[in-house]
Amino acid sequence: MVEPLPLVRDVLDKQIYDVNHDKVGKVDGIVLIPRQGRPLRVAALQSDMPTAWRRVWQRLGDWVERLQQKLAPDLASPTRIAFEHVVRSGIDVDVDIDAKRTNAYGWETWLRRRFVEKMPGGKGSGEKGE
Amino acid sequence: MVLQLALGIITAIGGFLDAGAIATSALAGALFGFQLIWAVLLGTFCVILLTEMSGRLAAVSHHTVADAVRERLGFRYFAIPLVTELLQDVLVLSAEIGGLSVALHLATGFDYRIFVPLVALFLWALLWFGSFSLIENGVAFVGLIALSFVVGSFITPPPWNEVARGAIPSLPLKDSGQYWLIAVSVVGSVLEPFLLNFYASGAVEEKWTVKTLGMNRAIAGLGMSFGAIISIGIVILAALTLGQRGIRVDSFEQVVLTLVAPFGEWGLSLFVASLAIACLGAASDVSLNMSYAVSQGFGWNWSENLKPHEDARFACVYTAAIPAAALVVLFFDPLNVTMIAMALNAVIAPLIVFPLLILMNDTAYLREHTNGPIGNVLVAVVIVLACLFGLVAIPLEVLGG
Numbered sequence: 001m002v003e004p005l006p007l008v009r010d011v012l013d014k015q016i017y018d019v020n021h022d023k024v025g026k027v028d029g030i031v032l033i034p035r036q037g038r039p040l041r042v043a044a045l046q047s048d049m050p051t052a053w054r055r056v057w058q059r060l061g062d063w064v065e066r067l068q069q070k071l072a073p074d075l076a077s078p079t080r081i082a083f084e085h086v087v088r089s090g091i092d093v094d095v096d097i098d099a100k101r102t103n104a105y106g107w108e109t110w111l112r113r114r115f116v117e118k119m120p121g122g123k124g125s126g127e128k129g130e
Numbered sequence: 131m132v133l134q135l136a137l138g139i140i141t142a143i144g145g146f147l148d149a150g151a152i153a154t155s156a157l158a159g160a161l162f163g164f165q166l167i168w169a170v171l172l173g174t175f176c177v178i179l180l181t182e183m184s185g186r187l188a189a190v191s192h193h194t195v196a197d198a199v200r201e202r203l204g205f206r207y208f209a210i211p212l213v214t215e216l217l218q219d220v221l222v223l224s225a226e227i228g229g230l231s232v233a234l235h236l237a238t239g240f241d242y243r244i245f246v247p248l249v250a251l252f253l254w255a256l257l258w259f260g261s262f263s264l265i266e267n268g269v270a271f272v273g274l275i276a277l278s279f280v281v282g283s284f285i286t287p288p289p290w291n292e293v294a295r296g297a298i299p300s301l302p303l304k305d306s307g308q309y310w311l312i313a314v315s316v317v318g319s320v321l322e323p324f325l326l327n328f329y330a331s332g333a334v335e336e337k338w339t340v341k342t343l344g345m346n347r348a349i350a351g352l353g354m355s356f357g358a359i360i361s362i363g364i365v366i367l368a369a370l371t372l373g374q375r376g377i378r379v380d381s382f383e384q385v386v387l388t389l390v391a392p393f394g395e396w397g398l399s400l401f402v403a404s405l406a407i408a409c410l411g412a413a414s415d416v417s418l419n420m421s422y423a424v425s426q427g428f429g430w431n432w433s434e435n436l437k438p439h440e441d442a443r444f445a446c447v448y449t450a451a452i453p454a455a456a457l458v459v460l461f462f463d464p465l466n467v468t469m470i471a472m473a474l475n476a477v478i479a480p481l482i483v484f485p486l487l488i489l490m491n492d493t494a495y496l497r498e499h500t501n502g503p504i505g506n507v508l509v510a511v512v513i514v515l516a517c518l519f520g521l522v523a524i525p526l527e528v529l530g531g
Contacts, residue, residue, distance in 0.1 A: 008204075013200055013201050013204050013205055015197065015201065022431070023432075024429065025428060025430070026200065026201075055205050090494065091495060107443065108430070108431070109442075111443055115442070115446060116439055116445060119438070121438070123439060125440055126436075127436055128260065129261050
C-alpha cells in the first residue's frame with residue numbers, strides 16, 4: 001500500500017536538495033496535469049520567483065517575470081523537476097538529479113558573471129580565509 | 131567549549147547594543163530619569179526568550195526562522211514578514227550607518243554626511259571579504275569598550291534605591307504620550323525582529339547541534355543580560371548628566387556628556403569608540419540578515435563563510451541594501467531615523483513572533499525539544515505585548531512628536 005503524500009504540507013514551499021545535497025531552491029509551485037476521468041497527475045516541482053509571487057498576487061508575479069525577461073530573456077523560464085525524481089519529502093525535499101545540469105543556478109551564474117567577478121576578490125571560490 | 135561560550139556571550143552583548151539602544155536609553159534617562167528601566171528589562175526578557183527559541187530551532191532542525199516560516203506557513207504568509215522586515219532592516223541599517231557617521235563626525239568635526247559613503251563602503255568591504263566569525267567575534271570584542279557606560283555609572287553612583295524602583299513599571303508623572311513612545315522605542319530597540327533570524331542563521335553558520343542547546347541557553351540568557359546592563363548604565367548616566375541639567379536629547383552629540391561626566395577628557399573618545407563599534411556591529415548584523423532572509427526564503431545558497439563567487443545572490447542582497455540605507459541617512463537626521471526605526475520594530479515584531487509559537491511546537495522541526503506549556507504561555511504573553519506595542523507605536527509617534 002502506497003502512503004498518500006500531502007503535497008501542500010510536505011512538498012510545497014519546502015527546500016529542494018539535489019543528489020549532492022546542494023540547495024536547488026524552494027518548491028514555489030507544483031505542476032499538475034489534468035487527465036480525462038482520472039485524478040490530476042503530479043508532473044513536476046517548479047522553482048522560480050514569478051511562480052512564488054503569483055501565489056501572493058497574480059500581477060506581482062507578472063511584474064517579476066517581466067523584469068526577469070528584461071534583464072536576461074534566456075533565463076526567464078522556471079526550473080522544473082519531474083516528480084519521478086523526488087526521493088524523499090518532509091521538512092525538505094530530496095531529488096536524485098544534479099542541479100548543475102538544470103537551469104536552477106541560471107540567475108546565480110548571471111549575477112556572478114555580470115557583477116561579482118568584476119568586483120575585487122570576486123573571482124576566488126571556496127570558503128573565505130582559504 | 132568554554133571559549134565558544136565566551137565568544138558567543140561577547141557576540142550577544144555586541145548584538146544587543148546599537149545606535150537604537152544608545153539613543154533610546156539616553157532619551158529615556160534624560161527625560162524620565164530611572165523611571166523607564168523597566169522597559170529595558172521587559173525588552174531583555176522578551177529577547178532572551180525568543181532568541182533562545184530561534185537558536186534551539188536552528189540547532190535541532192538546522193533550519194533558520196525564515197526557512198521554517200516559509201516552509202511551515204507557506205509563501206503567501208512568508209511574503210508579508212519578508213517584505214516588511216526588509217523595509218524595516220533598511221531603516222535600521224540607515225540608523226546604524228548614521229550612528230557610525232556621527233561617531234566619526236564627533237571625532238573629526240567634519241559634517242557626518244561626508245562619512246556616510248565611506249562608512250557604507252567600509253561596511254560592504256567588511257562583509258564582502260570577512261568571514262562570519264571574524265565579523266561577529268572581532269567586532270564584538272572591540273565592542274566591549276561599551277562597558278564604559280557601566281563603569282561610568284559606578285564612578286558617579288546614582289541613588290540605587292531609585293534605580294531599583296525604576297525596574298518596576300510605573301505610570302508617567304508627566305508627558306504621558308512621550309513616556310509611552312519612549313517605552314515602546316526602548317522595548318523595540320532591544321527586541322529587534324531581525325535578531326531572531328540573524329541569531330538562528332549564526333547558529334547554522336557555526337554548525338550548532340542538539341549538543342549545543344545548553345550553550346544556546348547560556349548565550350541567549352547571559353549575553354543579552356550583560357547587554358541590558360550596558361543599556362541600564364546608559365539610562366543611569368543620562369539621568370544623572372543630561373536629565374539633571376534639563377537637556378532634552380535631540381542629537382547624538384548631547385549623549386557624549388554621559389561619558390564626559392565620569393571620565394573627563396577621555397569621555398569623548400570612549401563615547402566615539404562605543405558608538406562607532408556598536409553601530410558597526412549592528413550594521414553588519416542587519417545587512418547580513420537581509421541576505422539571510424531573502425536567500426533562505428527562496429532556497430538559495432547562503433553563508434557568510436563562502437566567498438561571494440559561491441553565493442552571488444546572497445552577496446548581491448547586502449550589496450544592494452547598503453547604498454539604499456546610506457541614501458536614507460543622507461537626507462534625514464540620524465537620531466530621528468533611529469527613533470522611528472526603533473518604534474517600528476515594535477510594529478513588525480508580532481509578524482515575526484507569532485509564527486515562532488507554531489514552529490516551536492512542531493515535532494517535525496524540534497523533535498523532542500518542542501516548547502513546554504510554560505514556554506508557550508510566555509511566548510503568547512510576548513505576542514500580546516508585541517501586538518499592543520505595535521498598535522500604539524504609530525499613534526504615539528504622532529502624539530509624542
